[in-house]
Amino acid sequence: MLEVKNLNAGYGPVQVLWDISLEVGKGQVVTVMGPNGAGKSTLLKSILNLTTRVKPKGEAIILDGKDITRLPPEMMVKEGVAFIPEGARVFPEMSVLDNLLMGAYVPQARPHRGENLEKVFSLFPHLSERVHQKAKTLSGGERQAVAIGRALMSHPKLLLMDEPSLGLHPLLVSHTFKAIEKINRQGVTVLLAEQNVFFALEISHRAYVLESGRIILEGEGKALLKEDYIKKAYLAM
Amino acid sequence: MIQTPPGRAFTLPRKAVLLAAAVFVTLILVPAFCHQGYALRLMGMIFMGIALASCWNIMSGYTGYIDFGPAAYFGIGAYATALLMVRGGVPFFLSIVLGGVVAVAFAVPVGLPTLRLRGAYFAIATFAFAEATRQAVLEWDRVLGVNFFQGSHGITLPIGPTHQFFYYTFLVIMTVLFVITYLVERSRMGYALKAIHEAEDAAELIGVNTLKIKIYAYAISAFFTAVIGGVDAYWLTYITPNDVFSVHITIKMVIMCLLGGMGTLLGPVVGASFLTLISEPLWARFPYDYLIIIGVIIVLVIVAMPKGIVGTLLEWKVDSRGT
Numbered sequence: 001m002l003e004v005k006n007l008n009a010g011y012g013p014v015q016v017l018w019d020i021s022l023e024v025g026k027g028q029v030v031t032v033m034g035p036n037g038a039g040k041s042t043l044l045k046s047i048l049n050l051t052t053r054v055k056p057k058g059e060a061i062i063l064d065g066k067d068i069t070r071l072p073p074e075m076m077v078k079e080g081v082a083f084i085p086e087g088a089r090v091f092p093e094m095s096v097l098d099n100l101l102m103g104a105y106v107p108q109a110r111p112h113r114g115e116n117l118e119k120v121f122s123l124f125p126h127l128s129e130r131v132h133q134k135a136k137t138l139s140g141g142e143r144q145a146v147a148i149g150r151a152l153m154s155h156p157k158l159l160l161m162d163e164p165s166l167g168l169h170p171l172l173v174s175h176t177f178k179a180i181e182k183i184n185r186q187g188v189t190v191l192l193a194e195q196n197v198f199f200a201l202e203i204s205h206r207a208y209v210l211e212s213g214r215i216i217l218e219g220e221g222k223a224l225l226k227e228d229y230i231k232k233a234y235l236a237m
Numbered sequence: 238m239i240q241t242p243p244g245r246a247f248t249l250p251r252k253a254v255l256l257a258a259a260v261f262v263t264l265i266l267v268p269a270f271c272h273q274g275y276a277l278r279l280m281g282m283i284f285m286g287i288a289l290a291s292c293w294n295i296m297s298g299y300t301g302y303i304d305f306g307p308a309a310y311f312g313i314g315a316y317a318t319a320l321l322m323v324r325g326g327v328p329f330f331l332s333i334v335l336g337g338v339v340a341v342a343f344a345v346p347v348g349l350p351t352l353r354l355r356g357a358y359f360a361i362a363t364f365a366f367a368e369a370t371r372q373a374v375l376e377w378d379r380v381l382g383v384n385f386f387q388g389s390h391g392i393t394l395p396i397g398p399t400h401q402f403f404y405y406t407f408l409v410i411m412t413v414l415f416v417i418t419y420l421v422e423r424s425r426m427g428y429a430l431k432a433i434h435e436a437e438d439a440a441e442l443i444g445v446n447t448l449k450i451k452i453y454a455y456a457i458s459a460f461f462t463a464v465i466g467g468v469d470a471y472w473l474t475y476i477t478p479n480d481v482f483s484v485h486i487t488i489k490m491v492i493m494c495l496l497g498g499m500g501t502l503l504g505p506v507v508g509a510s511f512l513t514l515i516s517e518p519l520w521a522r523f524p525y526d527y528l529i530i531i532g533v534i535i536v537l538v539i540v541a542m543p544k545g546i547v548g549t550l551l552e553w554k555v556d557s558r559g560t
Contacts, residue, residue, distance in 0.1 A: 077444035
């Protein structure tokens, strides 16, 4: 579904990513993991064209056979790519309902608005009790749920998530990953950037390990958990 | 449980519409019963204040981008109208509309780079633009050796009609702006503007073309600010760059909107009426100290009601509902 070839990107003169190539198959959950500063967020942002590209020749980002390499960020939603930024970034003064409905801003999401709203509420039942509450009054976990819900309202084919577990209570982390698994079963492909390796690999079909801006390891989700390197570096076993 | 989603065909609250219609009809009838020139002039000034504050509200109130240069468009409108009427013999109403068009022709190229700036940088850039326009109009003739803007001598317009004429003109402009604000607030564009205010990067991620939406709001604001500038020029019959490009015009717009409540439909109405109505009697009574008193009142209102009069009342209403 998504193919990234020879991506070199960074911020201004600082190059962060070096020759990144990865593939996300239709219906899969794929995780990009790695320590702080490895370039996980930069990778997701680069797919959305939010970074500076270095050496643009030879690179390509292809979604369902369509070249989306140079598409501006706000056009990505129209192609079916939704992004959940680190720290949720909800609209604080808007109600939960308005936040969710804002997710269906693009015209092609509007016909599915009712059906997607139902889906969000069945995924996060507690949100339906808080529809009229301002988003700024929510807890961190609820805010993350609103952010995921808002992304789903755009009727995406592919969901990019930047550290959904960040700053959440351990119990909520497992809830969040269960929700991601459910979303995936409903047919949405997911590309995840995560540090919480154990939870992420549990639900992932495939994973890539990113270090200092380069992919150093890739493999099947659960199989990677048994890899010595992963055990040592991430699971402290 | 779930209300009508925004953007879907909305139902107008009947009571509010009836009230607004009653106010409008009353305002139309006032000049028929009131022949006091001063009262009509004061009302006309309030309408102008509301209209100006609404212009600022549509752009800055909803997006949070503090525009510190609307005086540029006020001046452009005033000068365009004056020159068209005096030099071109163009009728008044056509002149003010053309003045608005000229302002949009400036607003789009000015907005394209400046609306990419955030926070204080946008305020500084727009302020610089307004000051630069004032200087340009002031020095144009001397530098180029022509006789066009007439620099600090200013331009004298044809003697205008009665206060009643301006009362009605500003009543119409104010009403149009009120209706536009109402429609924008409930539209897809209105939600996009609020989203830009609250989390611009997130707005972009859900597919809002943020630059385009900001340019629209900025252009609408510039158009009407210029139209009002044109009407005011005709009312004053004499304009100079230092008057119509004055930073005081900008400050007045900002304060009226802040007092009433940024990003609310009624904020500009309440803020402009309040400020004009307290200024007038205070000015008559304490001609030397009235600005100090107004300053104190503004500070007190803002301390007690940080979101403006309307904004804070709305907040209290929500709180008392217990949600």
